[in-house]
Amino acid sequence: MPVLPVNKQHQAAFQQVIDQKTKPLGALGALEALALQVALIQQTDTPQLTKPHVAVFAADHGLTAEGVSAYPADVTYQMVENFRAGGAAINVFCRQNGLQLVVCDVGVRGIFEENTPDFVKFKVAHGTQNMRHQPAMTTDEAEAAMDAGRLVVDGLHHRGCNILGFGEMGIGNTSSASLLMHRLLQLPLDQCVGRGTGLTDDQLIHKLAILTDVARRYESLTQPMDLLAAMGGFELAAIAGGMLRAAEYGMVILVDGFIATAALLVAHALEPAVLNYCVFTHQSDEAGHRLMLAHLNARPLLSLGLRLGEGTGCALAYPLVQAAVAMLNQMASFASAGVSVKE
Template identity: 85%
Template structure:
């Protein structure tokens, strides 16, 4: 079934509630816009954020064999172990801001031990195929990865989570994101390709050459799911599926940077109503992200020149979401405080 767009029947009332707080009209800027969005998502002037989570989907990419990343493919597996040990940036920021973190292996090359409450395995395969030679995923694998995202969100919803950020880990995944952006937004590939984890000028030129060959190989494809299968990755498919399921549940969706926004482009192409539930947490320093945000008419909460991924933008911006909700719930109105309004 299609996602239900946010019901805007009460928008004028929610806006009036915000306008009657003890402040000049619009004085809290983007926080007011954010408060209105959360009120509309939850259909109440007194929204609540419960059991907030960030889920990081991890997977490897066969295209790394073409030398498109500054880091070796083994780093994906190593970073997942770092997540599990609590030592990554996303662990630090989640602890700081009281967010629960779940990591999901949806296609990492390597074997992990058993599931734990904060680590789950829905491994589709040990990495995608080299998309320069053949499609990254089969249609069945793409569906399986999207189902993995849905299942993780099902579990979190069952545990009372109603605000969820999406992160990723996968060496080589800026290549997939750039290719999906190129095709879905019909922008020149050069405007979509960036330095990823820190490529030099020569490495960036090589990356662009490789991606031009990939784009040419699949120039005949047009449907979003076909493009995702040919040029995507397991973690991007899982995020797209997870976002669609989260919107279906009426969750507040925290959108991270370049990679997760590329996954959102796929989800948006499948069902545009997903956008109603999305809060854009930051503008990535990766080339192309601003163009994605422009296409989605999105105003990110932060611009910190970050390009790490992992959902770090979600974790850092979450206190602003909390502040917007606290303003709605706890800030006095002119009437309740006995403060005169503007004449």
């Protein structure tokens, strides 16, 4: 089903509720805009956040054979095991702030044990192909990965989740994100390519040269799905599909950093109304993310120099969404508190 734009029929009424809280007009800044956005998504001035989750999608990239990452490809598998053991940053921050974590293997090289409630497998393949020599995915594989994201969101919606952050794990995925950004935003590639997991100057030069070669190979492609299949990754496709499904359900979408926002660029190219449901949790320290946010006219909640991924920005920013909703539900109005309004 299509993603419907948020109904703004009651926007003025919701804004009036916010303006009548016991504070100077606009004194809570970005929290007021956030409260209005959640109210519009849920179509009520008493919104509720239920069963908050972060969904992390993991997959490997064939392009890592070209030396575009500071870490070996094996780290993807090892980090998924770390997620499952509860030892990664995203595990810590989800526990700290009351979110549940679900991890999905959508394309990791290697075999994991059976599914559990917080770990599911919709493996499309054992990593993408080396996009320098052939498309990363077939169109069918890209669509299957998007369906994996949709299925995960279906399950979380069934559990009662109405606010969902998207994270990723995939050594080499900043290369895919940079290439998609380059083509979808029509920006010079050198403005889109950053250090990823911590490349040196020489490694960054090498990465840019490889990605320039890849970009030339697929320069005739223009359609979002074709670009995703040629230069994307299974986890990016899953996030794009998951975001679209979450918007269809009217969920609040927490957008993480550079990789997740690149996936959103694909989703937005397919269904522009998805932006209505997106809360941008932070501005990443990865080169290019600021330009992505500017293109989307997005105002991130945090700027902490993060460049980890995993959905960590979502987990860290979630308390701010809670605060915005609590303000709407619990803060007194001038009338109810008997406080005089400004003359």
